Amino acid sequence: MIMQQVETGLVQLNNYYFIWRHGESEANVAEVIVSKPENGIAQWGLTDTGIEQVRRSATIVSRLSRILDHKSLIYTSPFLRCVQTAEELAQVIGVPTALTANELRERDFGTFEGKHADRYGQVYQLDRAYPGHNFFDVESTDSVSARVTDFVNRLEELYQDKVIILVTHADVGEILQASFYGIPSWKHRRLLPKLNCSSPVNLRYRRRGERVKTTCWKR
Numbered sequence: 001m002i003m004q005q006v007e008t009g010l011v012q013l014n015n016y017y018f019i020w021r022h023g024e025s026e027a028n029v030a031e032v033i034v035s036k037p038e039n040g041i042a043q044w045g046l047t048d049t050g051i052e053q054v055r056r057s058a059t060i061v062s063r064l065s066r067i068l069d070h071k072s073l074i075y076t077s078p079f080l081r082c083v084q085t086a087e088e089l090a091q092v093i094g095v096p097t098a099l100t101a102n103e104l105r106e107r108d109f110g111t112f113e114g115k116h117a118d119r120y121g122q123v124y125q126l127d128r129a130y131p132g133h134n135f136f137d138v139e140s141t142d143s144v145s146a147r148v149t150d151f152v153n154r155l156e157e158l159y160q161d162k163v164i165i166l167v168t169h170a171d172v173g174e175i176l177q178a179s180f181y182g183i184p185s186w187k188h189r190r191l192l193p194k195l196n197c198s199s200p201v202n203l204r205y206r207r208r209g210e211r212v213k214t215t216c217w218k219r
Contacts (some may be wrong), residue, residue: 013203014156016067018165020200021172022055023050025081028197031117036110045131046088053198058092059087061200067163070094074168075155077104085169085198098167103151107144107171110137126187131186139173141185148176151164170195177201 013133027044034044046054062068072093076086078100086098112119126133127141134140148168155164166176173195176189178201183191195201 002031003056013044014160015204016161017152018068018200019176019195020165020167020175021086021170021197022046022077022085022167023053023088023136023198024081025050025197027081028117032116032117033105033109033112033117033194034079036113037078037105039113040081040106043080045080046084047088048196051084051088054088055092057198057200058089059101060093061202062093066159069163072163072165073159074165074167074183075101075104075151077169077217078102079106079108079169082155082167082169082185086165089165089167101151101166102149104106104172106169107141108137108139109137109176110134111212112136112138117212127186127189141171141188144172144175145179146184148172148200149179152176165200177203 023046025034025044025046027040028050029047034040058068070093072095074086074090074093074095074097076082076098076100082104083100089095090098108121109123111122123136123138124140126135131139132142134143152166164171168176171188175185175193177183177191177195178188181191
């Protein structure tokens with residue numbers, strides 16, 4: 001696992017955040033888009049490989065970061081692949097339970113639901129060409145950004161100096177990163193490194209300055 005650190009001029013945070021993408025899911029293997037709650041909450045969970053990815057990442061990141069423990073908070077998308085990821089994380093870290101947050105749900109890919117994953121590329125082309133679009137009933141990046149940043153703002157009001165893990169999906173996590181960076185949401189695919197399965201990004205306030213330290217763990 002490679003650890004990369006980048007410092008950026010971001011707003012001050014009261015808490016330490018891990019944006020944690022779910023492990024490999026059945027939808028990833030089948031290369032099918034599953035973005036609607038009616039399809040993703042009850043089915044399309046983690047593969048055996050995905051479960052092992054989460055356990056391994058949680059163990060390594062917990063040891064390297066030295067801040068993940070039973071006092072950490074875990075919030076998860078209600079989609080099964082994220083709920084199962086959160087459960088595995090909780091078990092490894094020793095957190096009693098994970099809390100569900102609908103704001104962390106998958107980006108809605110509209111009429112591409114159930115289609116081959118190669119349609120993602122078409123959506124990202126539209127994101128670049130028509131920022132804020134909702135063609136094919138796809139949820140706009142601005143909409144995703146609004147719901148996840150509002151959620152983080154509420155957490156900022158509720159907690160101080162807490163370690164908070166946000167278990168979510170690739171687009172949602174990358175759009176949230178863009179929001180932290182002050183980058184337009186439609187540019188989220190330009191962020192590096194990418195949120196791979198169960199490869200978290202840590203955002204935390206650096207006490208001696210006014211910047212946020214961003215630590216990316218890549219398997």
